[in-house]
Amino acid sequence: MSLEKFDKEIFELTNKELERQCEGLEMIASENFTLPEVMEVMGSVLTNKYAEGYPSKRYYGGCECVDEIENLAIQRCKKLFNCSFANVQPHSGSQANQGVYSALLNPGDKILGMDLSHGGHLTHGAKVSSSGKIYQSFFYGVELDGRINYEKVREIAHIVKPKLIVCGASAYARIIDFAKFREIANEVGAYLFADIAHIAGLVVAGEHPSPFPHAHVVSSTTHKTLRGPRGGIIMCNDEEIAKKINSAIFPGIQGGPLMHVIAAKAVGFKFNLSEEWKIYAKQVISNAKILAQTLIARNYKLVSDGTDNHLVLMSFLDRAFSGKDADLALGHAGITANKNTVPGEIRSPFVTSGLRLGTPALTARGFKEKELESIANYIADILDDINNTKLQAEIREKLKTLASNFIIYPKAMF
């Protein structure tokens, strides 16, 4: 029986979401469009299989095929990041990070990460996250110019003396200097942990410096710039750390691995290893640069005055409207983005004075500089006259037409 006949409600909602993704412009920096092949294997019989443990060391029978699949995912992941160990089982980026902490730390140990309100992630020690509850967390941030001041990080690290320093961010538009972070970690005897969830797709294409050989451990999601299925991965080059990570993930914090997702990660990695991937990653950055240049030309202020990667952070500190207002206005025009705090923030985290925009998903659709320039102009038009709902509706129709020329998934896919 088809899903349509068996569960009409879910079928229709899924199709409505397909329509939303196809008709609108997806500019959330952490989102992307994965390959149909990735979705095919995620919807396969692999979802039926229990395979607690690791290849050749399982607690269940019948793991011959899934062992080969997981080994392929591991091999491809190691090749991609040029490292000697990979664990492909974390169900998400957050669980990958939780695994890293529980492998290397004891409860109460000190960690130093990037402040959530400065662009860090919840799992980098925020007090509401287990990373800030189990461990004593301390923070560095960005300067008013939107950049990390490595001398300040050094000063804080010398005062705090953390056992682990986390680098990597969710809303940072500039290159991260992993070598500098390692220098600081060495000075205070800390592990350096790089969470490259946002930039991994650029790193593997050589478009952002690699965290290896500087970081002791690296984690990532597989669904952001990597364009694979939702999930997490952990990599390193140290046998002792590798053993600890494997036990931290299973049996430490997870049970049965999601074999359909691990197979989908392998398919995604195959794409990431192709020549086509390098072209995609380059285009993601070119598109972000033209987006930034056009917004600046239209008198909008960007945190750090531009971008080196896949995202742009607009600042509305000099405007009467907030990040929330901008998010809503763009939403009415069919552009999905997210409000974000900015350096020197004056509004609450629910309102904010910033907006984060990303180019990975639009680039996956085939958008290039010409389209990004016109989208940036539409964004500026909307924000220049933020209460003009008629204009928002007009632009929505124009963007719908533009989007229909860049088909990402066929209609009636489900």
Ligand SMILES: Cc1ncc(COP(=O)(O)O)c(C=O)c1O
């Ligand atoms: C830097 C960073 N690390 C980790 C995560 C967590 O990933 P997930 O949502 O898969 O738990 C995110 C997600 O936004 C992130 O931006």
